[in-house]
Amino acid sequence: MKLHEYQAKALFREFDIPTPQGELADTVEAAVNSGEHIGWPVAFKAQVLRGGRGKAGLVKIVQTPEEARTAAQAIFASDWKVRKILVEPAIAHERELYVSFSADSRTGTHLLLASAEGGVEIEDLARTAPEKILKKRIDSIRGIMPYQARSAAYDLGLAPSLAKGFASIIEKLYRLYVQKDCELAEINPLFVTPEGNFIAADAKISIDDNALFRHPEFEQDPADFDSDIAREAAVEGIPYLQFDGDISLMCAGAGLTTAVYDLVADFGGTVANYLEFGGPNYRKSVRAMELCIKNNPKVILIVTFGTIARADIMAEGIVEAIRRLKPNCPIVTCIRGTGEDKAREILLSAGLEPLTDTEEAVKKAVELAHIAYSTATERPTPAAASRQGGQP
Amino acid sequence: MSILVDQNTRAIVMGATGTEGTFWTEHMVNLGTHIIAAVTPGKEGEHVGDIPVYHSVRRALDSRAPDTQAIDTRGPVDAPADAAMLFVPPRFTKDAVFECLDAGIKLIVTVADGIPLHDALQIRSAALSCQAKVIGGNTSGIISPGKAMLGMFPYWIERVYKPGRIGVMTRSGSLTNEVTAMVVRAGFGVSTLVGVGGDPVPGMRFSEVLAEFEHDPETDAVVMIGELGGTMEEETAEMLESGAFSKPLVAFIGGRHAPKDRRMGHAGAIVSGGKGGALDKMRALEKAGALTAERASQVGILLAEALKSSSQGAASANSDRSSLSADSARGDSTRDRRYE
Numbered sequence: 001m002k003l004h005e006y007q008a009k010a011l012f013r014e015f016d017i018p019t020p021q022g023e024l025a026d027t028v029e030a031a032v033n034s035g036e037h038i039g040w041p042v043a044f045k046a047q048v049l050r051g052g053r054g055k056a057g058l059v060k061i062v063q064t065p066e067e068a069r070t071a072a073q074a075i076f077a078s079d080w081k082v083r084k085i086l087v088e089p090a091i092a093h094e095r096e097l098y099v100s101f102s103a104d105s106r107t108g109t110h111l112l113l114a115s116a117e118g119g120v121e122i123e124d125l126a127r128t129a130p131e132k133i134l135k136k137r138i139d140s141i142r143g144i145m146p147y148q149a150r151s152a153a154y155d156l157g158l159a160p161s162l163a164k165g166f167a168s169i170i171e172k173l174y175r176l177y178v179q180k181d182c183e184l185a186e187i188n189p190l191f192v193t194p195e196g197n198f199i200a201a202d203a204k205i206s207i208d209d210n211a212l213f214r215h216p217e218f219e220q221d222p223a224d225f226d227s228d229i230a231r232e233a234a235v236e237g238i239p240y241l242q243f244d245g246d247i248s249l250m251c252a253g254a255g256l257t258t259a260v261y262d263l264v265a266d267f268g269g270t271v272a273n274y275l276e277f278g279g280p281n282y283r284k285s286v287r288a289m290e291l292c293i294k295n296n297p298k299v300i301l302i303v304t305f306g307t308i309a310r311a312d313i314m315a316e317g318i319v320e321a322i323r324r325l326k327p328n329c330p331i332v333t334c335i336r337g338t339g340e341d342k343a344r345e346i347l348l349s350a351g352l353e354p355l356t357d358t359e360e361a362v363k364k365a366v367e368l369a370h371i372a373y374s375t376a377t378e379r380p381t382p383a384a385a386s387r388q389g390g391q392p
Numbered sequence: 393m394s395i396l397v398d399q400n401t402r403a404i405v406m407g408a409t410g411t412e413g414t415f416w417t418e419h420m421v422n423l424g425t426h427i428i429a430a431v432t433p434g435k436e437g438e439h440v441g442d443i444p445v446y447h448s449v450r451r452a453l454d455s456r457a458p459d460t461q462a463i464d465t466r467g468p469v470d471a472p473a474d475a476a477m478l479f480v481p482p483r484f485t486k487d488a489v490f491e492c493l494d495a496g497i498k499l500i501v502t503v504a505d506g507i508p509l510h511d512a513l514q515i516r517s518a519a520l521s522c523q524a525k526v527i528g529g530n531t532s533g534i535i536s537p538g539k540a541m542l543g544m545f546p547y548w549i550e551r552v553y554k555p556g557r558i559g560v561m562t563r564s565g566s567l568t569n570e571v572t573a574m575v576v577r578a579g580f581g582v583s584t585l586v587g588v589g590g591d592p593v594p595g596m597r598f599s600e601v602l603a604e605f606e607h608d609p610e611t612d613a614v615v616m617i618g619e620l621g622g623t624m625e626e627e628t629a630e631m632l633e634s635g636a637f638s639k640p641l642v643a644f645i646g647g648r649h650a651p652k653d654r655r656m657g658h659a660g661a662i663v664s665g666g667k668g669g670a671l672d673k674m675r676a677l678e679k680a681g682a683l684t685a686e687r688a689s690q691v692g693i694l695l696a697e698a699l700k701s702s703s704q705g706a707a708s709a710n711s712d713r714s715s716l717s718a719d720s721a722r723g724d725s726t727r728d729r730r731y732e
Contacts, residue, residue: 051653103509105593105622108516123665140513181510210659211508213483239657254590254657255564255619258646259688261656265649266687276657278566279505305569307532308412308544337569338546358570359689 001207001220004047006086008203015176017169017187019200022088031072032065034087040064046075047084049224056080061090083223091199096189097156098122099170100204101138101177110138110177112148112170116156118189144174165198166190181211229273229294238281238288245270246369248297250288252278252304252314260303260362269366272297282309285317286324293327298372300327301365303334303358312339315346322350330368334361394536394584395559395604395611396499396525399424401540402472404452404497406431406488407479408440416479416544417443423547425540428456428473449476449495475499477533477542482506485529489515489595493522501542502528502595512593519595526595530658531587532565543587556581558695559605561598562617563590563624563658564646571617571644571688578692583611590658592622599627602637613640613699615691616682618673620647621661625673632680640698641682644691645670 003011009019023038024047025031035042046058053059058075062068075082098118104111114134115125126133134155138144149170153163169190177185186204193199207218225231226242233240239254247269251257257276264271272295277288292300304314315335322331334355335343347354355361408417408430417440421427429452430440436447446452456472476497480488482504492500500519507515507529519526527534533543538555547553552569554576562568565587572582586601588594598616605611614637618625625645631637647656647663647670655662663669674684683694 103513103593105513105516106597106627108513108518108520108593110513140510140517178510181508183509208509210482210506211510214508241654241656251566253564253566254661255562255567255617255646256570258619258650258656258661259567259570261650262646262648263687274656305566305573307546307565307569309566337549337566340549359687 001209001212001218002049003205003207004049004084005045005203006047006084008205009200011176011180011205012200012203015172017172017176017200018198019203020088020091022086025072025085025087026083028069028072028076031085031087032068035062035065035068038087038089041090042068043088043090044068044071044075045086045088046080046082047086048080048082050080053080058082091191091201092194093191094194095192097166097192098188099173099190100184100186100188101174101182102184104137107137109140112136112138112144112152114152114156114170116158122188138174143178144171146171161196162192165196169198181208181215182206183208229291233275233291236284236287238284238291239276240291241274243271243273245272246298246372247365248272248275248292248295248300250275250277250292250300250302252276252282252306252309254278256303256305260301260358263359263362264366267363267366269362269369278304278306278309282306282314283317285314286321289318289321289325289327293325297329298369299329299365300331301361302331303361304337306337309337310339311335311337311343312346315343319346319350329372332361332365332368334358393608393610394539395608396584396586397425397475397534397542398536398539399426401475401542402426402428403475403477403542404429404431404449404473405443405477405479406449408432408443409435409438409445410479413479414440417441419547420477420541423541425542449491449497453495473497475542476501478502478504480504482508482529486511486515489526490518493518493524498522498524500524500526500595501533502526503531503533503544504529507591509593512591515595516593525600527586528589528595530591531589532568534584534586536584537582545585551576554581557583557610557612559583559608559611559614560585560617561601561614562587563619563660564617567646567688568617571615571691574688574692575615575695578696580692580695583608588624590660592660597627598624599631602628602631606637606639611639613642613695615695616641616643618643618645619658619661620645620650620656620663620670621668623668626676629676629680629682632682640702642685642691642694642698643674643677643682644685644688645673648686
């Protein structure tokens with residue numbers, strides 16, 4: 001779960017990491033007022049979760065109320081669906097540093113990255129000047145030792161007067177990263193002011209979704225989802241991704257769903273949504289189909305090869321879902337795995353054609369999506385779809 | 393032979409008293425897995441089938457004296473258990489793994505889906521320092537078809553779980569059934585199937601499983617079922633390049649069309665910072681000499697090709713096929729027994 005900059009900075013303050021004293025504005029008027037209140041010049045920073053807001057012109061330094069009004073209007077009017085602007089005093093600074101913590105899966109350690117040349121994307125720096133990035137592995141069981149933070153500062157060539165402060169920021173950020181179960185905690189840039197103080201000018205924090213059970217303080221803002229359907233799926237605990245194509249994927253197993261996604265693209269189709277109802281969700285066929293139908297797909301494609309997720313239970317659920325929801329688009333089923341013989345009978349008795357080959361099922365779904373376009377006025381019913389598929 | 397688990401493995405099961413745990417413990421036993429004890433705090437004295445339940449791993453090991461009569465292929469039996477199967481919820485998995493490690497168990501399989509990232513790092517770190525192997529989480533486990541399993545596999549589906557000489561390692565569950573069915577359709581069978589799991593920090597990595605397959609005389613080639621995200625596939629490419637793995641490798645990588653910065657189902661399946669794309673992985677593997685399949689249906693064909701072109705490949709492939717009839721007969725009898 002990614003946090004907005006303003007949320008991440010609130011956490012910074014909680015962990016005693018200095019940040020600019022900003023204000024949050026959700027209208028043009030409020031943004032201009034905040035500027036007046038803080039004192040010009042100020043920075044307007046759009047609060048969005050996607051990367052690349054700087055390049056998109058969503059971060060602006062404004063000098064006057066007039067300039068501020070124009071900038072705020074432009075930011076709110078952009079197609080990034082900006083709802084909040086963080087207004088901060090423009091901070092005079094002499095240097096920009098970089099520091100972050102993330103996971104190193106190969107060694108089972110935390111990874112401290114630091115650089116004396118912050119302010120640019122760390123991936124870009126890694127490509128152009130990897131020698132400028134300092135990496136230190138932090139034992140995940142023992143935690144960070146003060147010497148590690150200290151030597152990071154000295155290894156970057158900081159003067160003793162600055163090194164102490166930087167080491168302290170590193171240790172505080174580590175504490176936040178561990179206590180809040182972060183996937184990533186990053187300060188970029190970390191400003192050094194002319195007085196030699198440190199201020200976190202930006203903040204990027206991503207919380208591990210699997211650890212949210214021990215952090216009730218984090219709650220996903222409904223407005224941060226791709227769509228209302230994505231939000232409903234999240235509430236249900238069903239992995240879901242929103243796309244805007246024709247075929248609704250209702251598959252079991254993440255790996256298989258991803259492979260089906262690839263095949264749809266290979267065979268010239270487009271995906272309306274990625275929905276995975278395997279594992280703990282295999283009894284939720286009705287709910288899963290309900291979510292798919294909300295996309296008005298041309299076809300619902302169901303592919304499973306379950307182990308724990310029993311085929312017969314899923315087949316029963318699908319038949320029940322069709323009975324209750326009466327989808328007006330064709331449904332292609334390819335259900336295999338534990339209990340597949342019984343599943344086959346259940347699907348047949350409901351008039352569905354139980355396919356057994358994934359590629360065949362995907363090809364058929366793509367074909368049906370194309371047919372739906374050519375006969376756009378009348379959508380085929382599931383029974384009609386089966387006939388088109390060559391069912392006697 | 394096979395790797396990691398076989399008929400000589402003596403395992404304990406944590407969480408066997410739950411619904412899923414009981415169901416799959418019975419299946420592990422049916423397949424031939426030697427389960428010596430179950431562990432559920434608070435339930436000592438109960439039984440799962442014939443298996444006695446203990447409060448703790450230590451109590452289970454202390455109560456089950458080593459079977460001094462048993463001699464397995466690795467020498468005399470000196471410990472009551474050498475493996476642990478965990479049906480423990482994700483939030484308690486770290487504790488359970490550490491309990492097993494502290495009791496000296498060197499092979500631990502955890503199927504938990506949703507282990508916190510920092511817990512997974514500590515599990516990996518502890519396993520490395522104890523020289524133990526932790527498989528998972530977010531996996532179906534390990535199976536050596538016809539011999540034993542620590543996990544949850546529908547081994548009675550014989551078009552997937554056929555004994556043979558191909559090693560399979562995978563980050564996925566359902567996709568594994570799909571791909572392995574193609575391996576079997578092409579006339580091969582499986583020596584051991586290892587699910588390393590779909591998490592960003594698996595306890596055991598592809599490269600480490602590959603090292604086991606390299607040393608298994610009964611594995612002729614390996615099928616790797618990878619996907620976008622992380623660097624595990626690139627690490628196996630490095631092993632091919634350095635010669636650390638010398639058998640044929642066929643790889644299927646999911647997520648060729650996956651959009652950037654979107655998590656495709658598994659926690660570990662995400663391209664971030666421009667790294668971990670499926671196509672990049674395929675290119676690295678091809679460059680190192682692996683055969684890559686764009687679609688599951690091609691895996692069997694590529695495997696046959698790889699085995700034919702490798703020097704002793706032709707002979708092994710033949711023996712694989714001829715041994716199949718005997719193996720499948722055994723598979724049938726196991727299946728029938730289960731359905732009684």
